[in-house]
Every structure is written in C-alpha cells, then in structure tokens.
Amino acid sequence: MTDSADEYDVIVLGAGPTGENVADRTAAAGLRTVVVEAELVGGECSYWACMPSKALLRPVAALDEARAVAGVREAVGDRRLDPAAVLARRDAFASHWKDDGQVTWLRETGIELVRGHGRLAGVRTVAVEAEDGGERVLTARHAVAVCTGSRPVLPGGVPGLAEAHPWTSRDATSSPTVPGRLAVVGGGVVGVEMAAAWRALGSEVVLLVRGAGLLPRMEPFAGELVADGLQAAGVDVRLGARIGALRRADGSGPVTLTLDDGGDLTADEVLYATGRAPRTADIGLEQIGLKPGDWLEVDDSCTVLGVDGGWLYAAGDVNHRALLTHQGKYQARITGAAIAARAQGRTLDTSRWGAHAASADLAGAPQVVFTQPEVAAVGLTLAAAEEAGLRVKAVDHEIGAVAGASLYADDYRGRARVVFDLDRGVIVGACLVGPGVAELLHSATVAVVGEVPIDRLWHAVPAYPTISEVWLRLLEGCRG
Numbered sequence: 001m002t003d004s005a006d007e008y009d010v011i012v013l014g015a016g017p018t019g020e021n022v023a024d025r026t027a028a029a030g031l032r033t034v035v036v037e038a039e040l041v042g043g044e045c046s047y048w049a050c051m052p053s054k055a056l057l058r059p060v061a062a063l064d065e066a067r068a069v070a071g072v073r074e075a076v077g078d079r080r081l082d083p084a085a086v087l088a089r090r091d092a093f094a095s096h097w098k099d100d101g102q103v104t105w106l107r108e109t110g111i112e113l114v115r116g117h118g119r120l121a122g123v124r125t126v127a128v129e130a131e132d133g134g135e136r137v138l139t140a141r142h143a144v145a146v147c148t149g150s151r152p153v154l155p156g157g158v159p160g161l162a163e164a165h166p167w168t169s170r171d172a173t174s175s176p177t178v179p180g181r182l183a184v185v186g187g188g189v190v191g192v193e194m195a196a197a198w199r200a201l202g203s204e205v206v207l208l209v210r211g212a213g214l215l216p217r218m219e220p221f222a223g224e225l226v227a228d229g230l231q232a233a234g235v236d237v238r239l240g241a242r243i244g245a246l247r248r249a250d251g252s253g254p255v256t257l258t259l260d261d262g263g264d265l266t267a268d269e270v271l272y273a274t275g276r277a278p279r280t281a282d283i284g285l286e287q288i289g290l291k292p293g294d295w296l297e298v299d300d301s302c303t304v305l306g307v308d309g310g311w312l313y314a315a316g317d318v319n320h321r322a323l324l325t326h327q328g329k330y331q332a333r334i335t336g337a338a339i340a341a342r343a344q345g346r347t348l349d350t351s352r353w354g355a356h357a358a359s360a361d362l363a364g365a366p367q368v369v370f371t372q373p374e375v376a377a378v379g380l381t382l383a384a385a386e387e388a389g390l391r392v393k394a395v396d397h398e399i400g401a402v403a404g405a406s407l408y409a410d411d412y413r414g415r416a417r418v419v420f421d422l423d424r425g426v427i428v429g430a431c432l433v434g435p436g437v438a439e440l441l442h443s444a445t446v447a448v449v450g451e452v453p454i455d456r457l458w459h460a461v462p463a464y465p466t467i468s469e470v471w472l473r474l475l476e477g478c479r480g
C-alpha cells in the first residue's frame with residue numbers, strides 16, 4: 001500500500017462497542033466518519049468479554065432455576081450441563097470470532113473502516129499501520145475519539161507467572177475445552193463469573209481471593225451471598241489467599257501455585273482475573289504531550305484534559321470512568337453529540353444531566369454480575385454514600401419474603417438494600433442479590449438517576465406476584 005492522506009470529519013480509534021456508537025452518532029449527524037480497528041470490529045465485548053461470558057453463564061442460571069422449582073427439579077434430576085452444547089452456543093454468540101456482521105453494519109451505516117493499528121501522529125491526525133506494513137495517514141477536520149478499551153493486567157513480581165502462561169479473560173471466555181482443574185486468582189467480577197461458569201461445565205475450581213471477601217466494590221452482603229452460592233455449587237473459595245510463586249515445568253502441563261501459607265495447589269490452568277489496564281501504551285500519546293500507558297482523563301463531555309483545542313475525546317474503558325459496555329455506549333452517545341455540536345458551532349450543555357455531560361457515570365453505573373446468585377447494583381453503596389458525606393440510612397429486606405420470589409424459586413435466598421438520602425428524600429443506591437434480580441435493576445436505575453422522590457415512588461405499584469414487590473417493603477422502610 002502506498003502512503004496517502006485521507007481527510008475525514010471524525011476519526012474513531014477502536015471499534016469496540018464504544019467506538020461503534022461514537023461513529024454511529026457522528027455519522028447520523030452528517031459527519032464523514034472513519035473507524036480504525038486493529039483486531040475485530042465489535043471489540044472485547046463481542047468476542048472475549050460480555051457476549052461469550054454471558055453465553056457461558058446463562059445455562060448455569062437456567063439449570064439452577066430449574067432445580068429450584070419442585071416438579072421441575074425432579075424432571076432435571078442430577079443432570080449436568082452438556083459442555084459441548086454450551087461451548088457451541090458460546091461460539092455462536094461470539095460470531096465464531098469473525099466480524100463480518102459488524103462490518104456490514106458499519107458499511108450500511110455509512111461509516112468507513114480502516115483496518116490496522118492506529119497511533120496519534122499530531123493534532124487531529126492518526127497514522128494507521130496496516131498488517132502488510134503499509135501506512136495510511138488520516139486527518140480529521142473536527143475530532144478524534146480514542147476508544148481503545150482496556151486489557152487484562154497481571155501482577156508484577158510473582159516468580160514463574162509469565163512462564164506459567166496463565167489464562168486471562170480472553171482464554172477464560174474462549175477456551176474450546178474444559179480444564180479438569182482451574183485455579184482462579186481474583187475475587188472481582190471476572191473471577192466470580194468465570195469460577196461459576198467453568199465449575200458448572202465440570203472443572204474443579206479453586207477461587208483464590210487475597211482480600212476478606214468477594215466483589216469488594218459492592219455491598220458486603222453481595223460478596224457473602226455469592227461466596228455461599230459458589231461454595232454450594234462446588235467452588236473451593238479461599239479468602240486471604242496469596243500466591244508466592246508458580247511453576248509450570250514445560251509451559252503447558254499442570255501448573256503448581258505456591259501459596260503464602262505454605263501450601264501448594266496444582267491445576268491444569270490458572271486464570272488471573274486481577275483487573276485491567278488501559279490500551280494506551282502504543283497509541284502515540286507522546287505526540288500530543290500525554291503519557292503512554294495512562295488512563296485518559298476526561299471531563300463530563302469526554303473531552304480529554306490537557307490537550308488544547310477540544311478536538312480529542314476518549315470514551316469507554318480507556319477513560320476509566322466505568323468499565324462497562326453500557327456505560328461506554330452511553331459515553332459514546334454523549335461524545336457523538338458533543339462532537340456534532342462543536343462541529344455545528346453550537347455551545348455544549350455540560351450542566352448535570354445536560355445533553356453533553358455523561359452525568360450518569362458519576363451517579364453510579366448500573367451493573368449485573370451474572371453469578372450464583374445474580375447481583376444487580378446501581379448508585380452508591382452505604383459506605384460510599386457515607387464517605388461522600390451524605391446523611392443516609394440503609395433499608396434491607398430479605399427478597400424471599402415476598403410472594404413473587406417464593407413462587408419464582410423454592411427456598412428463595414436473596415437480599416435487597418436501598419440507600420436512602422434522608423435530606424433529599426431520594427434513593428441514591430440499590431443492591432439486589434438473588435435469582436432473577438438482573439431484570440429488576442432498571443427499576444432501581446430509574447429511581448436513582450431520576451432522583452424520584454420517595455413519596456412519588458410510593459405510587460409506582462409493582463405487579464403482584466412478582467419479585468419487584470420487594471420495592472414495597474423497601475419503600476416502607478424509607479418512609480419510616
């Protein structure tokens with residue numbers, strides 16, 4: 001390929017869910033838009049994160065729910081998941097790691113695609129290195145949006161870790177085979193979800209957590225109920241566990257973990273689910289005065305701080321506001337609107353909840369952890385609200401005590417909490433744990449983001465007999 005210069009209105013670097021949605025919005029505003037993608041259009045979410053992981057986890061919940069209802073329980077008996085069928089369904093949800101469908105969508109939406117590794121090469125300029133080594137230099141009349149996402153991060157200073165070739169989230173979501181023994185390091189979201197999935201597929205799973213509980217950013221009872229649920233499913237959950245070293249003789253056989261308490265643990269694979277780092281090490285940040293490898297700090301309109309001219313945006317995982325696909329897509333809608341407004345010479349509305357402010361990131365992003373049982377949370381935890389100086393009270397209720405929950409599952413076990421702001425009379429946080437709570441989360445999100453006064457929420461009547469009747473008990477607790 002020969003060198004050439006291409007001028008667009010907007011360049012989007014990275015075609016994950018965030019980049020796709022920025023491009024969708026700017027193209028819809030009539031701006032000539034190009035996206036640059038080094039791997040697959042659709043990003044981590046489509047091929048190695050949300051979609052394949054949830055395809056692995058949905059059968060786990062379906063089987064648990066069947067077992068929880070007398071009559072169905074007897075029909076299911078002690079049958080286990082069929083790994084081959086689950087993995088085949090997972091492969092289909094990952095589109096067999098081919099992006100033809102999403103490339104077609106880009107074309108039909110009027111967005112151009114340039115494949116290759118992109119790097120900022122100056123103001124509103126991106127140089128793309130194609131796989132064949134050729135370079136193409138793209139310039140943007142209005143904006144560049146960096147949407148390069150994040151990658152798994154491994155802890156430093158652990159002897160033998162690199163040589164042990166640990167699984168990362170990519171292997172854990174795409175493995176074609178079920179390991180006999182799987183050690184999982186990390187009690188965050190990836191750790192608990194993948195422990196649940198592979199245990200249900202037949203692996204012997206040990207979950208090694210360095211802290212005192214699982215899911216440390218959520219209400220403490222969420223981690224406790226998930227630890228109980230995983231243990232009941234046969235996962236060996238070890239809290240306060242630290243790995244001193246790993247040994248894997250030939251790089252592919254069994255791996256032995258030496259624990260700080262002196263014990264050894266041997267597994268066929270070890271998954272490190274120990275957090276994420278931004279994909280900014282090699283995107284030319286040094287060309288515009290920023291530090292490679294850093295998260296990109298942005299204002300509420302996702303404009304990158306420390307860069308003059310308001311032409312550089314960063315949305316999705318790479319800005320570290322909320323590492324979730326739906327928040328990345330939300331930021332993308334805000335970013336696209338901001339780029340279009342600036343291109344049309346309009347002033348941005350960056351007031352709280354304005355058209356060009358990703359305010360919901362700060363109110364607390366909704367999140368569902370698809371484990372055993374499900375966890376659904378939005379807004380502030382009690383601890384976070386107190387730390388923020390709010391005068392709050394927590395109202396808790398056992399979800400199993402409402403009629404809808406007892407019909408949903410025999411011996412339903414689950415708990416709900418809302419965090420009530422006593423001064424403003426609104427709910428600032430909610431956490432629901434139990435079978436089937438995922439679909440309840442949006443009601444909590446509307447209450448929190450909408451800042452709906454408690455006296456008005458009292459008139460939002462949940463249908464009988466559904467799990468959502470737990471809202472009545474929670475509202476009673478708020479009203480005192």
Ligand SMILES: Cc1cc2nc3c(=O)[nH]c(=O)nc-3n(C[C@H](O)[C@H](O)[C@H](O)COP(=O)(O)OP(=O)(O)OC[C@H]3O[C@@H](n4cnc5c(N)ncnc54)[C@H](O)[C@@H]3O)c2cc1C
Nearest residue numbers: 014016017018038043044049050118149316317323324325
């Ligand atoms: C195992 C797992 C499960 C998850 N499950 C969920 C879930 O259920 N729900 C949820 O909301 N979130 C989930 N997440 C988080 C979610 O995957 C991320 O928040 C989401 O993918 C972020 O989207 P993004 O577009 O910002 O980045 P990404 O999806 O990472 O996409 C970035 C894209 O940029 C490309 N790129 C990077 N650098 C360059 C470059 N220099 N040039 C060209 N292209 C480049 C990459 O190839 C990639 O395609 C999960 C994460 C993991 C790891």
Ligand SMILES: NC(=O)c1ccc[n+]([C@@H]2O[C@H](COP(=O)([O-])OP(=O)(O)OC[C@H]3O[C@@H](n4cnc5c(N)ncnc54)[C@H](O)[C@@H]3O)[C@@H](O)[C@H]2O)c1
Nearest residue numbers: 155186187188189190191210273274275276323368369370
């Ligand atoms: N269902 C979902 O919404 C979903 C699912 C998976 C991932 N995600 C997103 O992806 C992101 C990444 O998930 P994650 O689980 O990798 O990160 P995380 O930050 O949620 O959890 C990482 C865990 O690893 C532990 N840890 C860190 N360093 C360690 C070390 N050296 N040794 C032992 N433990 C260590 C941390 O204490 C933490 O509990 C999350 O922010 C999450 O929002 C979302």
